[in-house]
Amino acid sequence: MPPSIQRPDAVTVPDSVEAFLTTTVLVAAFTTLRPDGTPHVAPVRFTFDAAACLARVMTVATSRKARNLLAAPGGRVALCQVDGFRWVTLEGTAEVVADPARVERGxxxxxRRYWSAAPTPPGRVVIEIAVDRVLSLNT
Structure with a gap:
């Protein structure tokens, strides 16, 4: 079965994809672009709000992924969760957010998803990803 691709102007998230992204507790590969254009891939935990098409990654402002996005505001990213031969990739534009209320929500x-509190290091931020494309296989 080929991957399904949702166009940016019509993002819909099937129930099976939402369940895979919200109930299957796995890490994902998060890809940003360094200032020189090369990809940076890091394992992350994340949350996904299908109704808002918004994914969130907790991190610190000094992390490579946050610095990549701060160097190119509104940059495109990809977040891919894999379980065997099932996978979902979320693509969209990302923003590093330091607003305390939004960080606390993240x-x-x-x-709630990982059954433990998020780490609270100094400089904690949330990366919010406005998802505009969903690709999946076997979900």
Whole structure:
């Protein structure tokens, strides 16, 4: 079965994809672009709000992924969760957010998904990804 591709102007998230992204507790590969254009891939925990098409990654402002996005505001990213031969990739534009209320919301959603509090290092931020494309296989 070929991957399904949703066009940016018509993002819909099938129930099976939403379940895979919200109930299957796995890490994902998060890809950003360094200032020189080369990809940076890091394993991350994340949350996904299908109704808002918004994914969130907790991190610190000094992390490579955050610095990549701060160097190119509105940059495109990809977040891919894999389980055997099932996978979902979320693509979209990302923003590094330091607003305390939004960081706290990200932390609450993280705690709900991963059954433990998000780390609280100095400089904690949330990366918010406005998902405009969903690709999947076997979900």
């Amino acid at each position: 932390a609450r959603l993280y705690a």
